[in-house]
Amino acid sequence: MRIRIVGAGAMGRGIAQWAASAGHTVELGDVRPEAVTEALEFVTSMLDRAVAKGRTTPADRDAAVARLVALAEPWAEGPDVELAIEAVREDLETKAEVFGKLERALPASTVFATNTSSLSVTRIAATLQDPSRLAGLHFFNPVPLMRIVEVVPGAATHPEIPVLLTELVEGCGHRAVTVADTPGFLVNHAGRGLVTEALALLEESVAGPGEIDRIARDVLGLRMGPFELMDLTGLDVTAAVIDSIWRGFRYEDRLRPSFLTPNRVVAGLHGRKTGRGWYAYGDGVSGPAPESAVTGDADRPVFPASAGRPETASYEEELTASLEAAGVRVERGAGPSAEAVVLVPVWGTPVSAAVAEGGLPRERTFGVEVLPSAGRRRVLAVTAASDPVAARDARAVLSRAGGGDEPYGVSVVRDTAGSVAQRLLSSVVAVGCSIAERSLAAPADIDLAVTTGLGYPAGPLAWGERIGAVRMLALQRALHTSTGDPRHRPTRWITERAALGLAVTDPGTSPADCLG
Numbered sequence: 235m236r237i238r239i240v241g242a243g244a245m246g247r248g249i250a251q252w253a254a255s256a257g258h259t260v261e262l263g264d265v266r267p268e269a270v271t272e273a274l275e276f277v278t279s280m281l282d283r284a285v286a287k288g289r290t291t292p293a294d295r296d297a298a299v300a301r302l303v304a305l306a307e308p309w310a311e312g313p314d315v316e317l318a319i320e321a322v323r324e325d326l327e328t329k330a331e332v333f334g335k336l337e338r339a340l341p342a343s344t345v346f347a348t349n350t351s352s353l354s355v356t357r358i359a360a361t362l363q364d365p366s367r368l369a370g371l372h373f374f375n376p377v378p379l380m381r382i383v384e385v386v387p388g389a390a391t392h393p394e395i396p397v398l399l400t401e402l403v404e405g406c407g408h409r410a411v412t413v414a415d416t417p418g419f420l421v422n423h424a425g426r427g428l429v430t431e432a433l434a435l436l437e438e439s440v441a442g443p444g445e446i447d448r449i450a451r452d453v454l455g456l457r458m459g460p461f462e463l464m465d466l467t468g469l470d471v472t473a474a475v476i477d478s479i480w481r482g483f484r485y486e487d488r489l490r491p492s493f494l495t496p497n498r499v500v501a502g503l504h505g506r507k508t509g510r511g512w513y514a515y516g517d518g519v520s521g522p523a524p525e526s527a528v529t530g531d532a533d534r535p536v537f538p539a540s541a542g543r544p545e546t547a548s549y550e551e552e553l554t555a556s557l558e559a560a561g562v563r564v565e566r567g568a569g570p571s572a573e574a575v576v577l578v579p580v581w582g583t584p585v586s587a588a589v590a591e592g593g594l595p596r597e598r599t600f601g602v603e604v605l606p607s608a609g610r611r612r613v614l615a616v617t618a619a620s621d622p623v624a625a626r627d628a629r630a631v632l633s634r635a636g637g638g639d640e641p642y643g644v645s646v647v648r649d650t651a652g653s654v655a656q657r658l659l660s661s662v663v664a665v666g667c668s669i670a671e672r673s674l675a676a677p678a679d680i681d682l683a684v685t686t687g688l689g690y691p692a693g694p695l696a697w698g699e700r701i702g703a704v705r706m707l708a709l710q711r712a713l714h715t716s717t718g719d720p721r722h723r724p725t726r727w728i729t730e731r732a733a734l735g736l737a738v739t740d741p742g743t744s745p746a747d748c749l750g
Contacts, residue, residue: 309339321349347370386412409686416482441648445645465513605656703735710722
């Protein structure tokens, strides 16, 4: 296939490398001719690096370079061009101008694709004489390494075009997911679950950025915490995406932005690129500060209070066993002694509620996370009535009860409904399920796009299935009841599957399936 790419920036040159390496002839054009020269030099250097690392052969490198064609004029006549991909800045007028000129330069049979990440594909297409020839083809940076592409039909896109683009993408070694033309498409939409809930936790002073990031990594298994991710992406970019998707979905509560971000953006606290964001960078400093040392009396007795809920039963057994294996004095019976610290497993509810309902000693009762930890970390929740000395002792005991030679890290957070990890997980699953219940993408595509595009250990629906629909519904209901915040309301997708005994990942039967 002969492909023309307009825009020789980071995305354009990445797409050029990807397509040329897969055997396609690639024309690269830009309004700045020097940008084309720089882009081709960059692509060549990347192919040279691939040869040096043994990822490609010198012959394949030479063949790929030979398939790159520099255009002196991006609107040059191109009778043989089958696909034109626009990769210019995110501005509707600019993109409309590009496609208007391409319409005049290229045959009517040429398929048009926009690499927009935030603009409506339908609105871009509406500026053309023939809107049916355009679809979205959203790549992620760096294109050769991010092996996922969103294929986005507009409202008027000819039905054959998404099929053609999917075949192209998968023929070049990437995975294609077809998604609806909605704000954020799929990956950016699904990613809001993590960052919006992390910001909400920070708003409520449940924990600071460093602690939330440690819990996200060590409990949930994410490669990067939400605040580290915002610093890497740039808070200016992240905040704009959050606001755009929230407005696009008509102020959906699940996607509600935080009041914390606007002032930070105005102040230039964008992250790595400005030297300071949620964390400081430069001069030997990078990312979160080291975790505070564990102090306190690790020999203090512990009373593991039973929550009496099936959602926490397995954790209660595991916690008691690990405490006893570490030589901790574990008390049993109707209630704790006057010396013991009380550990309450929580699932969607605050520790303060357990104190009130169970008549537990408020100064010595703490919450503990029940989600299985992906790393060596436990989480201790303290209430407004907690005794600091007892809290330090409880932290020391939990650290000792890690098992093995190396103690667990123990994060200390403010009491909240559920826990930090449960709220982050519930939000990720809820946003993914809301995408599925709106039929914006198929369940399998949602999970594929999120694991590939965002690097999560599991897609949101698969993650929900790990917990189970019934247990997930109990978490969402408890969070909603405890907080009264509509952002936590149970999703229809989870509620229905819990009632019917279906897997969270099961697309289920649709009306169309019943029409023969």
